[in-house]
Amino acid sequence: MNNLLDFRKNARTSPLHYLILAMGLIFVFGAFSIDPAKHCVEYSCPIWLHGLGGGIGGLFALGSFNALWRGFEWGSRVDISRRALIWWEGVSPVEERVIPADEISVIQIDSSSDNTKIMLLDPHGNRVHLPEQCIPFRYNEWARQVSQTFPHITVKEIEG
Helix, strand or coil, rough: CCCCCEEEEEHHHCCHHHHHHHHHHHHHHHHHCCCHHHHCCCCCCHHHHHHHHHHHHHHHHHHHHHHHHCEEEEEEEECCCEEEEEEEEECCCCEEEEEEEHHEEEEEEEECCCCEEEEEEEECCCCCCHHHCCCCCHHHHHHHHHHHCCCCCEEEEEEE
């Protein structure tokens, strides 16, 4: 099946989680290795700033390590035989959530701001919940392929 219609990611294969872990550890290391009396030049380095930087770095590193350790995963797939869009997000074993294709009438792509957003709308115009990270970032291609798979779904693009 097409990789846009069968999209799977997990923390262990995502470079972002390793980057967050590394940056968090750098902040923790910096908090314990920088001596304000020695390393601050013409401006003051409040001692609490080191604790705050180390604490925030520790939280980021711990959160990222937890996602890597537990195997956090996310993704979606189009199941043609069930006429449904299936998505999941969480720690394995992940509960799959099913959106019947008949509950989706419009895929709306909003490119009017710097951050492109995508929404699924039901026949009454209400939003159908689907986290954006569970679908491929190439929203236009994904929406077009879903629309080709289920012709009753239209793609609406909003541009600024």
